[in-house]
Amino acid sequence: AQSVAQPEDQVNVAEGNPLTVKCTYSVSGNPYLFWYVQYPNRGLQFLLKYITGDNLVKGSYGFEAEFNKSQTSFHLKKPSALVSDSALYFCAVRDMSSSNTGKLIFGQGTTLQVKP
Amino acid sequence: SAVISQKPSRDICQRGTSLTIQCQVDSQVTMMFWYRQQPGQSLTLIATANQGSEATYESGFVIDKFPISRPNLTFSTLTVSNMSPEDSSIYLCSVEGTGETSYEQYFGPGTRLTVT
Numbered sequence: 001a002q003s004v005a006q007p008e009d010q011v012n013v014a015e016g017n018p019l020t021v022k023c024t025y026s027v028s029g030n031p032y033l034f035w036y037v038q039y040p041n042r043g044l045q046f047l048l049k050y051i052t053g054d055n056l057v058k059g060s061y062g063f064e065a066e067f068n069k070s071q072t073s074f075h076l077k078k079p080s081a082l083v084s085d086s087a088l089y090f091c092a093v094r095d096m097s098s099s100n101t102g103k104l105i106f107g108q109g110t111t112l113q114v115k116p
Numbered sequence: 117s118a119v120i121s122q123k124p125s126r127d128i129c130q131r132g133t134s135l136t137i138q139c140q141v142d143s144q145v146t147m148m149f150w151y152r153q154q155p156g157q158s159l160t161l162i163a164t165a166n167q168g169s170e171a172t173y174e175s176g177f178v179i180d181k182f183p184i185s186r187p188n189l190t191f192s193t194l195t196v197s198n199m200s201p202e203d204s205s206i207y208l209c210s211v212e213g214t215g216e217t218s219y220e221q222y223f224g225p226g227t228r229l230t231v232t
Contacts, residue, residue: 032219043208044159044223046117051219090158094219102147102212103174104221106158 002027004093006107013081013114021076021110023091032094033074034104035065039087047089050074061085081114088112118143118211120224128230129199136195137227139209144189147212149221150182154205165192165209199231 003026013019025031035047048059055067065076074091089110095103119142129135139148148165162182163171171184186192196203206228210221 034220036223043120043225044210046220046222049220102149102164102221103161104159106160108158 002093002095002097002105004091004105004107006089006091006110008110009108010111010113013112015083015114015116016080019078019081019085019112019114021089021091021112023074023076023107024072025074025091025093026072027093027096029096031067031072031074032096033065033067034092034094035059035063035074035076036090036092036106037061037087038090038109044090047076081112083114083116086112086114117213117217117220117222118145120209120211120222122207122209122224122227124227125225126228126230128232131200131231133199134195134197135199135229136193137207137209137229139192139194139224141190141211145211146189146214148186148192149210149212150184150192150194151208151210151223152205153208153226159208162194162207165194196229199229201231204229204231 005024033050036044038044050057050067058064063078091107092104121140123138150162151159153159161174162177163173165184165186167186183195206226208223208226210223213220
């Protein structure tokens with residue numbers, strides 16, 4: 001079965017410091033990986049995706065993520081955190097089994113708290 | 117990316133009643149999905165809304181409880197039937213991009229349902 005794990009319920013960083021939000025996955029075949037962000041009382045916003053190609057993918061708002069096949073990880077990173085980055089972050093993998101076209105499997109979410 | 121709206125944005129309903137949630141997209145899309153986000157939890161796919169045919173439901177979700185309509189490529193409805201307090205959740209529709217945005221899903225703002 002395909003799955004995604006976000007081992008940290010919450011990550012706290014100081015503004016200006018680098019941030020990392022961790023994600024590991026378990027899939028059969030090549031993974032299609034995504035990060036989404038959910039601000040309070042708002043819907044999910046797409047940040048970035050990895051389908052193929054360079055292991056380092058860049059996305060919205062200065063975020064990037066590194067695909068590591070050997071460690072089955074797809075950690076979200078940003079060189080310098082902003083207070084406005086405080087939100088709930090979800091890692092997701094696309095279910096590529098034939099009977100589940102388009103289905104995203106989400107991790108449990110990680111709350112990022114950036115303090116001034 | 118597509119602009120997605122949902123109605124209502126929130127509702128408080130009595131147990132035993134039904135609520136129909138609407139999802140409107142500003143462009144024609146092939147793939148449209150309905151997700152549920154229970155309080156403090158991650159997102160779970162309810163079903164894929166298929167235009168011109170019956171929706172495809174995920175394990176644990178049935179048509180009698182969550183009937184879905186998809187009359188055209190820009191609109192879908194999800195009904196939550198015979199509600200109980202356990203149905204209190206945020207319900208989100210999403211659509212999948214094409215071309216450069218292939219595999220990316222874009223979410224509506226959600227409908228926050230409270231069942232009393």
